[in-house]
Amino acid sequence: PSHCSASASSSALSDSNAPKQPFVIGVSGGTASGKTTVCDMIIQELHDHRVVLVNQDSFYRGLTPEESKRVHEYNFDHPDAFDTEQLLDCIQKLRGGQSYQVPIYDFKNHHRSSESFRQVNASDVIILEGILVFHDQRVRNLMNMKIFVDTDADVRLARRIRRDTVERGRDINSVLEQYAKFVKPAFDDFVLPSKKYADVIIPRGGDNHVAIDLIVQHIHTKLGQHDLCKIYPNVHVIQSTFQI
Ligand code: CTP
Structure with a gap:
């Protein structure tokens, strides 16, 4: 619901110096689904606001020397691969x-x-992007809007092969092996089940300009209401009218 808190207080109306709370957007979806492209497009269209992008990837745990020796057996797609406590703190x-x-x-x-x-x-706006940003309830609860980028698995695998061989220094056999052993099973076990928490599902990711435009329009509207919630915390906003 787009409401602020419900009780009435006229003194709250004068509290225009209260700091605004940032609007937090979660962007999830399978590997190479186009999450980054969707975030970049949202950031571009929100040019009149200060927006920051936080990647869940930045919170990957470092490997122990033992794990580093057997990196092909390490599951980077399991929720435990991330330092979620630190992400939450951030x-x-x-x-x-x-x-x-x-x-x-x-x-x-x-x-x-x-x-x-x-x-x-x-x-003003914080965008948190990553394959498992909807997995932990505490992280989810900090989000004002949740977007799931839904792209076919064959398209994602093709992109992943290109990206991992070109940008991440992998050879094609190791990419395919990792995909079959860890990436696909973890997508089925953890990423896909978290889709149910999304407010919006974008088919075809960054190619879907109509969906991005609609989302950005909605964010603009919400930012307006959101600011009012903070500035006038005790005012109840219903369809752009005040009910005091
Ligand atoms: N990964 C890896 N090696 C690491 C750490 C992570 O191969 N040392 C892989 C994991 O297997 C995981 C993927 O990185 O599947 C997560 O990144 P991904 O979501 O694919 O990257 P983004 O650029 O955020 O995705 P998108 O293309 O959707 O923007």
Whole structure:
């Protein structure tokens, strides 16, 4: 529902200096479904707002020396591969208006840098993107809007082969092996079941300009209402009219 809290208080109307709370959007979908493209298109169209993108990939755990030796047996598609506590901390801080030092992850070496970080600053809109961002209920609960990018598995596999061989230093056999052993089963066990939490499902991902336009229009409307919720916390907004 698009309501703020319900009780009435005229004094709240004068509290126009209250900080706005960022609007948090979750973007999920299978590997190489086009999540990043969808996020980039949303960011472009929201040019009159400050928007930051946080990737769940940045919160991959580093591997132990033992795991590194047997990396072909490591399941990067299981929820346990991510440091969800740290992801949660990041989104909570950003939501509270604080900046956050987001880790930098290296897909070629399966390694998280311990020295370099990306500073993410407070913003109007926070977009959290990743294969399993709807898996943990606590992370889900921080989202104001959830989008699932739905792209056929054959299209995703074709993109993944190209991306992993060109950008992530893999050979085609290892990509296919990893896909059959871990990526596809985890998609069926964890990613697909989390689709039910989505508010919006976008077929064909970044190719779907109509869906992106509709979503951005909706975000603009919500940002307006959202700001009112914060500025006038005790006012009940129904269809753009105040009920006090
Ligand atoms: N992965 C990997 N090696 C690592 C870490 C992750 O191969 N060291 C893979 C996992 O198998 C997982 C994928 O990375 O399936 C997650 O990234 P993905 O969602 O495919 O990347 P995005 O660029 O976010 O996706 P999209 O194309 O949808 O934008």
